[in-house]
Amino acid sequence: MTATAFAFAPGDIVRVKDDWPERRGPAHIRTPYYVRGVQGQIVRHLGDFPNPEDLAFGRPAEPRPLYHVRFKKGVIWAEDRADDALLVEIFGHWLEKP
Amino acid sequence: MEQETPAKESQRSHHDLGGASKFMCEAVDTEPHALTDFDKEVDALRQILGAKEVMSVDELRRCIEAIPEEEYHRLSYYRRWIRSITDNLLRKGVITEAELRSALDAQ
Amino acid sequence: MNILDTPSDRLLAAVRDLLAQKGIATTAEIQERIAITDRASPGQGARMVAKAWVDPAYRARLLDDGAKAAEELGIPMRGMPPLGVLENTPDTHNLVVCTLCSCYPRGVLGYPPFWYKSAAFRARAVRDPRGMLAEEWKTVIPDDIRLTVVDSTADYRWMVLPMRPDGTDGWSEEQLAAIVREGDMIGVTVPTIG
Structure with missing residues (x-):
């Protein structure tokens, strides 16, 4: 799959995949558990970087788009103030349209 | 949403610490701690292995994450690193376990 | 015993010796890298x-x-x-x-x-x-x-x-x-x- 298959634009509403590869076997992922399945908004495309999920195992790693995604904190932890935010770097292959 | 968090948290790997309930009441030690010679040597070794493409930072992280949970939290930061570096060097065959044993025996 | 459970200081000393012998990381390179890192x-x-x-x-x-x-x-x-x-x-x-x-x-x-x-x-x-x-x-x-x-x-x-x-x-x-x-x-x- 090419990098452009995951293209998102600033302002797009996205959802992080509710996927748990670490429960299925050896895995190295850079998507924190707390954003899985959560909806956020693309801030910007930070660039394309080799997929760390392959780099971690010494496999050939394709460049993947990396996005800065903003989440409302109250959506993740209910006790939080709704207008505080979390800004997280997430690879395009972890994002889907809600 | 409120019910989702605990279920989700129970799925996290032990290094995936954001919001982990067991640490929410733990104090942050904000005092400065000077690095030891051990710490600096491990750090330097990691940089050299990265620059020479012997081991990537992702490979370092993966083998840190593979340290069993209790050991992960017991070991200091750079003690996790030397364990992961050694693990990587063995897995890649850069050094063999026999070589490592004989180097340890010679100490 | 899992060799990775060896105390960290001993592990570092052994790995450092082996990598020096193999010409992958010499003592001089390590010291130089420490000096560079200390500057930041x-x-x-x-x-x-x-x-x-x-x-x-x-x-x-x-x-x-x-x-x-x-x-x-x-x-x-x-x-x-x-x-x-x-x-x-x-x-x-x-x-x-x-x-x-x-x-x-x-x-x-x-x-x-x-x-x-x-x-x-x-x-x-x-x-x-x-x-x-x-x-x-x-x-x-x-x-x-x-x-x-x-x-x-x-x-x-x-x-x-x-x-x-x-x-x-x-x-x-x-x-x-x-x-x-x-x-x-x-x-x-x-x-x-x-």
Whole structure:
């Protein structure tokens, strides 16, 4: 799959995949558990970087788009103030349209 | 949403610490701690292995994450690193376990 | 016994000897690398902050590309990850954490401090940042300021550009740099005078 298959634009509403590869076997992922399945908004495309999920195992790693995604904190932890935010770097292959 | 968090948290790997309930009441030690010679040597070794493409930072992280949970939290930061570096060097065959044993025996 | 359970100091000594024998990492290379790493310190980030406070064009370049802006001041960034800079404003305060490991803007701040690598900071910074900042650093983020917690999860490193404190009109860059601390550039504290 090419990098452009995951293209998102600033302002797009996205959802992080509710996927748990670490429960299925050896895995190295850079998507924190707390954003899985959560909806956020693309801030910007930070660039394309080799997929760390392959780099971690010494496999050939394709460049993947990396996005800065903003989440409302109250959506993740209910006790939080709704207008505080979390800004997280997430690879395009972890994002889907809600 | 409120019910989702605990279920989700129970799925996290032990290094995936954001919001982990067991640490929410733990104090942050904000005092400065000077690095030891051990710490600096491990750090330097990691940089050299990265620059020479012997081991990537992702490979370092993966083998840190593979340290069993209790050991992960017991070991200091750079003690996790030397364990992961050694693990990587063995897995890649850069050094063999026999070589490592004989180097340890010679100490 | 699993050989990886060997005490860390012995493991380091053995691995160091083997890598030296194999010509992969010599003692001289390790010492040289330590010397280079020791040169990076929060003073470098502080110079960038001070320049951004007095020079709006530099501030714009800093926010656009932190690594380039660091290099402009002679701070070596070759081989370092890209550096993003997040600006504190009268409406927004930024706090940087790495919940998965301990990614830190080492090129401009040096080695990460002990607290940054701790499980307590990594857990609490994303879930109860206001409570943690008030309790541990006496940093109270006013209710009318939005807090953005930046979880440094991937290929970028992040640094905070704090707000210039009142009462510093007419100060030189050197004077300004002297009041900027490590924690101000991660967002656990804010610069103060006196």
